[in-house]
Amino acid sequence: MIPLFAANFLGRMTGGMAPLGITLFLRSHDHGFGFIGLVLAVYQLSSATGGPLLGRAVDRFGQVPVLCGSALGAAAGYVLLVGSGGDNRQAALAAVMLAGLLAPPLEPCLRSLWPNVLAKPELVATAYALDASLQEIIFIVGPLLIVLAGELAGQGTALLLTAVLMLLGTAAYALPHRAVRAWRGLPHQPDWAGPLRSTVLRRFVLAMVGVGVGLGALNIGTVAYEEHVGQPGLSGVLLGTFAGSSLVGGLVYGVVRWRIAPAGRLPWLMSGSSLGFALMISVPRPALALVLTAAAGLFLSPVMACGFSLISEHVPNGTATEAFAWMATAVTAGNALGAYLAGLAVQQGGLRAVFVLPVVAALAAALVALTLGRAARGGPRLPEPRPVSEAVR
Template identity: 30%
Template sequence: MLRTPGAWTFLAPAFVARLPYAMLGMGILLLVKDTHGSYGTASTVAAVAAVAQALVGPQTGRLADRYGQAAVLVPTVLVHAVSVGTLIALALGHAPAWSLFLAAAPAGASVPQIGAMVRARWIATFSAGGATAAPAAGIGTAFAFESVTDEFTFVIGPILATAVATSVNPAAGLAAEAALTLVGGLAFAARRRSAPARVERAPGVRQASALASPGVRLLAGAFLGVGTVFGSVQVSVNAFADAAGQHGAAGTVYGIFAGGSMLAGVLYGAVTWRRSVQQRMIISYGLLVLGCSTLWAMPGLVALSAAGLVCGLAIAPTLISGYTLVETLVEDGAKTEAFTWLTGAIGLGLATGATAAGRLVDSYGASTGFLVPVAGAGLGLAALIALRGLLVPPGTRAAAAGAAERGAPARPAVAAEG
């Protein structure tokens, strides 16, 4: 896959641009906690940024499908750099909390949707020769690689943000996030040759939103649960490390959690699976709930790191399965938007989880924050099990119904087996 002509020309700048995604929440948390003295306030500011990203991100994905990635990326990263700079200035000036919320909203809304755009480029690259088994297999491998890359950024990002913020000053982590987003985003936008073609629409014809698909809505709800795991674990790990008197260890503990996911993503992409991707999604999500249920009972940082590693092993398989499924549920002109709905759902869940965990930590102690990922992921699993029929692509459902009427077995779609 990595020998695909032109792949590295967009993968390298994309890595630089997506690394800050994992730094933004941690950077806000560290800065606002230092300047305003409350995990509740800090997690709420981070939550505002995440909610804005969740709501606006899919709209930027929709615009990228229509007008091209570069036309959307360039103004987006410029707005992001200015917004983060404003947030830093307000926090250091000990401005009222409401002003931090106002600054966090555009900072989150302008987070570039690099992961979704890279996935759209892989689809365009492998689908150029037509819909065959080989491109479908390539897309499946590419999505596994992208999930590993995402998790690698979640390993490095929190550690980098924590290290810079604690060794230089609390604002330096956010400043580094803005600089990397700007440089990486502009470099990625400049690689126009690998970008998918703009979707030309007939006059007067309105493109249906990817969210019109019931399967996309179900996956977005499931990814919302995954986001609550990210947000609540991030806040709770920081509070737990603080309570243990080892604040600098928070980034490392969270990095181990993400490292488990990265390891699982590598293994997932190396296996030829016999189970359908729908079954793999439900199984990996169930394992995520099981892993999260142990975090609250850990007595120390070492035990928490080990439990986080085990919990993280279920993250990448869940994300890979979800992104593979959503690609089969929407038309070509809405794929970037569909990916951003899932990414946005993670951001919204991150906001919800971070806020809930922050309030619990302030009121009842660090360990209680780890109850939030169990609740969030548990609700996501219940929805997946109850509505799993929506994860089958519409064409496959129709073929299965027709085959059942004829008394013949239906053949699953190639992409659904990726």
């Protein structure tokens, strides 16, 4: 399973590289934070739109054709962005829209694959926790790779590296592994709402939008903070610290024997990160900023792992990939909103204003998560809808 993990994570490195890479590429061409926030919002919203559509296609047609086709299209978007030279705003918006819309759904594909390759339910739960923890490596290594590649070869080359790693990882995951090639979604009666028929999923998706807002604000806020203190490369270090702390939090979460159901844990986990963000409003010195960023990141992986378990227990059969894609879409949509609002906040209210956003977003997400308990007690799964002819009889 290690090669499967490694290949999937290599392809997913785009998630840790692209937002910062796009930001630094456009800043190197003297674009303001307002426009950069708009570009990141378009990129994230495109990814949020494409994720469930590609997830539904995977549930219907399998993983390999959807992953390979979408990876090629997304790579073309990054090439178009670099080819535009960063000077043509319309071309930049079109490029990030293409790259986001066709971002290969590697995360939901891996998570829907585990029940097929792991025989015991407890092993599947362990795989979810391990996935949530190890994915933070993407957000540790990704920003550092962008900063390093940008320093050595320029910001355009850094974005092209993002596309290359995505293509290599997707191919290494989709083509050599028999389990991936053979995977098919469980038979089910098609329904236009898909997994969103689940009340639990709908509420959980709304709560995860708040998590995404905090992450989007952090991407902009770290670059603005870097410029404020005059330390080039600090944004990548801060984002890497946040992700490293999240990895530690996820590993701790995975070894704890929880007596509280996932729906009961989630509000506490979502509210935990707000304290670190709240203290960042004071714009501390870099050393303290690293500590506070780590404190905020400690709860991210536990939130994600808890969400994976919640989804696996409360969505209709045959909709797993799309359901996991909706989780990613919620985070991505929130990320887009957070990036856009953070760009405006930097311009209109200064650096302090940008760190207010993740505090408010985390608390709002926790409030929505409080409503999950009653919905979860309604039953673990929805029955598959019967065909019309059967229902009439």
